Amino acid sequence: MKKSVPSRLHSFHFPRFSFFFLFFFPFCSLGRVVSTRYNPNPSPNSLSLSLFLGRRIFVPFPIPYIFLILYFIFAPLSVVSSTPRQRKRIQFSQGFHLSYFHDPNFALIFSEFSIPPRMRTAMTCAQTLNNPLSSTNPHLLPHKPDPIQLTQEEMKRVAAYRAADMVASDMVVGLGTGSTAAHFIDRLAELMHKGSLKDIIGIPTSLKTEAHAIKAGIPLSTLKSHPIVDISIDGADEVDPQFNLVKGRGGSLFREKMIEGASRKFVVIVDETKMVACLGGSGLSVPVEIVPFSWKYTLSKIEKLFKDETGFSARLRVDQEKPFETDNGNYIIEMFFEKGVSGDLNEVSDRLLRLTGVIEHGMFLDMATNVVVAKTDGSVIILNK
Numbered sequence: 001m002k003k004s005v006p007s008r009l010h011s012f013h014f015p016r017f018s019f020f021f022l023f024f025f026p027f028c029s030l031g032r033v034v035s036t037r038y039n040p041n042p043s044p045n046s047l048s049l050s051l052f053l054g055r056r057i058f059v060p061f062p063i064p065y066i067f068l069i070l071y072f073i074f075a076p077l078s079v080v081s082s083t084p085r086q087r088k089r090i091q092f093s094q095g096f097h098l099s100y101f102h103d104p105n106f107a108l109i110f111s112e113f114s115i116p117p118r119m120r121t122a123m124t125c126a127q128t129l130n131n132p133l134s135s136t137n138p139h140l141l142p143h144k145p146d147p148i149q150l151t152q153e154e155m156k157r158v159a160a161y162r163a164a165d166m167v168a169s170d171m172v173v174g175l176g177t178g179s180t181a182a183h184f185i186d187r188l189a190e191l192m193h194k195g196s197l198k199d200i201i202g203i204p205t206s207l208k209t210e211a212h213a214i215k216a217g218i219p220l221s222t223l224k225s226h227p228i229v230d231i232s233i234d235g236a237d238e239v240d241p242q243f244n245l246v247k248g249r250g251g252s253l254f255r256e257k258m259i260e261g262a263s264r265k266f267v268v269i270v271d272e273t274k275m276v277a278c279l280g281g282s283g284l285s286v287p288v289e290i291v292p293f294s295w296k297y298t299l300s301k302i303e304k305l306f307k308d309e310t311g312f313s314a315r316l317r318v319d320q321e322k323p324f325e326t327d328n329g330n331y332i333i334e335m336f337f338e339k340g341v342s343g344d345l346n347e348v349s350d351r352l353l354r355l356t357g358v359i360e361h362g363m364f365l366d367m368a369t370n371v372v373v374a375k376t377d378g379s380v381i382i383l384n385k
C-alpha cells in the first residue's frame with residue numbers, strides 16, 4: 001500500500017483543541033443557571049458545576065450552546081487526533097481512503113479522508129502553478145504522459161483519413177496504389193457506406209487497387225470513360241520541397257502517372273519519413289518502367305546516362321528470382337543515387353524518356369497540388385501549391 005504524503009490539500013486533520021470546548025461549555029452555561037438562581041442579573045461568566053440541570057440548561061444565552069455544538073463536533077475528533085491509537089484504514093476504489101479509530105468512548109471516529117495521489121498532485125499544481133507543465137519543481141508535476149509516437153503505419157492512416165475529407169460527393173476519384181493509398185480506399189468506402197459521400201466513381205491506378213476497391217464496394221470506371229479526374233489521392237516514396245515525387249516502388253508508376261496527370265487535383269499522402277531534401281536522397285530506388293524486350297540493353301543505356309554520377313547504380317527488379325512484372329507486363333529498373341538526383345530534374349527526366357525501351361520513370365515532377373504529411377506526434381500538415 002502506498003504511503004500517502006501528508007498535505008494540507010489532500011487530507012484534513014481535525015483540530016486538537018476540542019477539550020477547550022469540553023470544559024468551557026459547563027462553565028459558561030451553568031454560570032448562567034447559577035447566576036439566575038442567586039443573582040437576578042447574572043453575569044454569563046459566573047462559575048457553576050451544575051452541567052445537567054434539565055430545564056435550566058435552556059437559558060437564552062447563546063455562548064454556552066455554541067460551545068456545546070463546537071464541542072460535539074470537535075471533541076471526538078480532537079481526542080482521536082491527540083491520542084495515540086491504532087489507526088484503521090478502508091481503501092476505496094480510485095485510490096480514495098478513509099482512516100478511522102475505534103474509540104471506546106466515541107465508537108467509530110472519522111479521522112482522515114484521503115484523496116488519491118494523482119488527484120492530489122493535480123490539485124497541488126492547480127493551486128500553485130499557472131501552467132503545471134512549466135514548473136521546475138518535479139514533485140509538483142503531474143505524471144507527464146509520454147508524447148504520442150505513431151508508428152509509420154498509423155501515420156499513413158492519419159494522412160489518408162485526412163485526405164479523404166478533401167473528397168466531395170459526385171467526384172471522380174483517382175485511387176492510388178500502396179499501403180497508404182489502401183487506407184484511403186478503406187476510408188473512402190466507409191464514408192460512402194455511411195452516406196457522407198454519394199455518387200463517387202473511382203479510377204484505380206493498379207490491378208491491386210482495382211481488386212481492393214471492388215471488395216470495398218467503390219464503383220469503378222476507367223480513364224477512357226472519365227478522361228478528367230476531379231481528385232487523385234495516392235502515396236509516394238519521396239517528396240521534395242518543390243512537391244516533386246518519387247513513386248512506383250510499388251511498381252504502378254505508369255498508370256499512376258497517367259491517372260494523376262489527368263487529375264484536377266493530385267493529393268499526395270505521406271508520413272513524415274517520406275520528406276526528402278532531393279529526389280533519390282533517401283538512398284532507396286528511383287524506378288524506371290521498361291519494356292522486357294532486350295532489357296539489358298536498356299539497363300546499359302541508363303547506366304551510361306548516369307556514368308558521371310558518383311555512387312550511381314542500377315539493377316533489374318526481381319521478385320522471387322524472376323523479373324518483377326508491372327500490370328502492363330513490363331519490367332522495372334531500380335536506380336540508386338548516392339547523393340540524390342543532381343542537376344535539372346526535367347532535363348534528367350527528358351533524357352531518360354528518350355532512351356529506347358524506357359516507358360516511364362518514377363519521378364513525378366510538378367504534378368502534386370497538395371501534400372498531406374502525417375507526423376509521429378499525430379499532427380498533420382497540409383502543404384498546398
Ligand SMILES: O=C(CO)[C@H](O)[C@H](O)COP(=O)(O)O
Pocket residue numbers: 176177178179180181234235236237246247248249250251252253256
Ligand atoms: O507509388 C506507389 C506505388 O507504385 C506508392 O504510392 C508508393 O510506393 C508509396 O507506397 P506506400 O504507401 O506503401 O509507402
